[in-house]
Amino acid sequence: MNSLSVVIELAVSGLVIGCVYALVAWGFTIVFNATGLVNFAAGELVMMGGVISATLHTRFALQPIVTVPLTVIVVAAVSAATDRYFLQKARRQVHMTLVMITIGLAIGLRGAMLFLTGKDFQFPPPFSEFEFPPILGINLSTQGVWVICAVAVMTGVLWWLFAKTWLGYSMRASGENPRAAQLMGVSPRWVSNLSFALAGAMGALAGTLIAPLASANYASGLYFGVKGFSAAVLGGLGSPVGAVVGGLLLGLIESFAAGYVSSGWKDAIALGLLILVLLLMPSGLFGRRATRV
Amino acid sequence: MSSLRRSYRQNLLGLGIAALLLVGVGLIVSNSFYLTTLIFALISAISAIGLTLVFGFAGLASLGQAAFFGIGAYTAACLTEFYHLPPLLSLMCAVASASLSAWAIGRPLLRLSGVYLTMASLAFGLIAYLTFSQMRRITGGLDPGFMLTHEFSIGPFRLGDTHSMYWVCSCFTIATxxxxxxxxxxxxxxxxxALKSSAPASEGVGISTASYKSTVFAIAAGMTGLSGGLYAFFMRSFNATAFNFNLSIELLVVVMIGSLRSVWGALFGAAFVTLLPTLLENLEDFKLFVYGAIIVAIMMFMPDGLFDGLLRLVIRSPRKADV
Known part of the structure; x- marks a missing residue:
């Protein structure tokens, strides 16, 4: 196998996982823009996407065409519920307390998935059984193609939502200035709920997409969450474009690190990148907001 | 006498009482299982006192304390095992190495605000765990882990057995x-x-918030490193799994069940969390969920900690503002 095809294979797998990180990072960004909160439970939403769809397949023998939408709806509902029944009720607390609540919710969701579904690593089936023939000596995984296509479609849909629809305008307005938005007839509470639901849906979709490749397990949310946050910060927290670019970039960096350095250290390298970015370039590539005290 | 002076005297009195209690328990209890539980509670308490200072007093949510616990444990264990340093000296080196690494990582990171600092500490904790797992030649990694053949001793006194380790841990707890x-x-x-209450205002009166934050972070890390070293000497055989994210969460839960306003809460929290498995059967499956529920409930209803909230209910005083 020549080195060019190695590079291309690493790049492709990097893009695949990068798409997942991009979705998580975008979820972070949507919630951050609408509420100013960093939702520590974002990684768990991805985990739940994978675990719930895998469990639905194992217990009820449902096919991906059914499990995926069902999972997305369930997780979106759970995410909206965490906002409505926990975060909104605590709105008067200081910011750090709200962050701690999201941390507690993340742990609680992880724990709930643990006793609901157990500790096994589950592999739900890929979305289709079609096998690509090797192109230029590279084997493309079908699920990988699904991931990239799904994320591309999602990107288009969300761009249209935020740029062209009334709903998108309301969410952006509420994020920029809740009072003014309220005066214009937009309810910040509704927008907050909706943002959490949307982030939940995106995370769950990411989870269902990647689970056939990387397995679904109750503990995987931690790394998805931190890496998704890394991607968001790398791209600039608050910028949707940055979230996607950051996600893809992080995926590529991680993939090449796994290939050329060591697969055992790839997570440490990806996390080290977060610390590096926070130290050197806290507003990321496209970000506007300051992160310093 | 000002109220601050009076409460220092009260705290010293409390310390004396705590010391007497620990001595009493040590003389009465001889069952090895109970002593082991107490030792784990004391080790947990030492870390929790540090975290109370960082989280409760300085307002920095650190999700990576397990890193310093591990650094302390491996430093103490490696120095004793590979370089044959006397255990007490290794323990002091464990404290130093944990503090120094905290200072090194903290100085640049603590300029970040709230959430970014929390995420960075989480990332740091994970990196430390991954490093411990990967560097198998030094640490033994996840499997087979580290085997400490020397027991804890001070001079000619061999203190490796459970009862002696209880005394050692009690002394260090009182000292901490x-x-x-x-x-x-x-x-x-x-x-x-002051800086927890308002960083800009503190800067305005000349308090260098960055340097105070890194100092308290380093001190807390040193305490956590101390408990890590004690853990290593007590367990004698351990692997990297002990230092994963769950430990960081457990320490945070201990502080939350305790008090964000008083270090005494750390003792209460440590005792509570160490005893929790004995209260609930099959806890392992539910432990994570229970911890999450505890964090959410306490942060929503008693944000200064459970012990603090309960104490306030008993003595009926209102919750002070963040001062």
Whole structure:
């Protein structure tokens, strides 16, 4: 196998996982823009996407065409519920307390998935059984193609939502200035709920997409969450474009690190990148907001 | 006498009572299982006192304390095992190495605000765990882990058995409490409370918030490193799994069940969390969920900690603002 095809294979797998990180990072960004909160439970939403769809397949023998939408709806509902029944009720607390609540919710969701579904690593089936023939000596995984296509479609849909629809305008307005938005007839509470639901849906979709490749397990949310946050910060927290670019970039960096350095250290390298970015370039590539005290 | 002076005396009195209690328990209890549970509670308490200073007094949510626990444990274990240093010296080196690494990582990171700092500490904790797992030649990684053949000893006294380790841990707990209380009732402690309440205002009166934050972070890491070293000497055989994210969460839960305003809460929290498995059967499956539920409930209803909230209910005083 020549080195060019190695590079291309690493790049492709990097893009695949990068798409997942991009979705998580975008979820972070949507919630951050609408509420100013960093939702520590974002990684768990991805985990739940994978675990719930895998469990639905194992217990009820449902096919991906059914499990995926069902999972997305369930997780979106759970995410909206965490906002409505926990975060909104605590709105008067200081910011750090709200962050701690999201941390507690993340742990609680992880724990709930643990006793609901157990500790096994589950592999739900890929979305289709079609096998690509090797192109230029590279084997493309079908699920990988699904991931990239799904994320591309999602990107288009969300761009249209935020740029062209009334709903998108309301969410952006509420994020920029809740009072003014309220005066214009937009309810910040509704927008907050909706943002959490949307982030939940995106995370769950990411989870269902990647689970056939990387397995679904109750503990995987931690790394998805931190890496998704890394991607968001790398791209600039608050910028949707940055979230996607950051996600893809992080995926590529991680993939090449796994290939050329060591697969055992790839997570440490990806996390080290977060610390590096926070130290050197806290507003990321496209970000506007300051992160310093 | 001012109320601050009076409460320092009260705290010292409390320290004396705590010391007497620990001595009493040590003389009465001889069952090895109970002593082991107490030792784990004391080790947990030492870390928790540090985290109370960082989280409760300075307002920095650190999700990576397990890193310093591990650094302390491996430093103490490696120095004793590979370089044959006397155990007490290794323990002191464990404290030093944990503090120094915290200072090194903290100085640049603590300029970040709230959430970014929390995420960075989480990332750091994970990186430390991954490093411990990967560097198998030094640490033994996840499997087979580290085997400490020397037991803890001070000079000619061999203190490796459970009862002796209880005395050792009790002494260090009292010492840690003393350090923490002295820190709180000093210019340092007042500066910490000021910067938690309002960083810009503190800067305005000349408190260098970055340097105070890194100092308290380093001190707390040193305490956590101490408990890590004690853990290594007590367990004698351990692997990297002990230092994963769950430990960081457990320490945070201990502080939340305790008090964000008083280091005494750390003792209560440590006792509660160590005893929790004995209260609930099959806890392992539910432990994570229970921890999450505890964090959410306490943060929503008693944000200064459970012990603090309960105490307030009993003595019927209103919750003070963040001062």
């Amino acid at each position: 409490l003393l350090v923490a209380l002295n820190l709180i009732h000093s210019k340092f402690g007042r500066a910490l409370r």
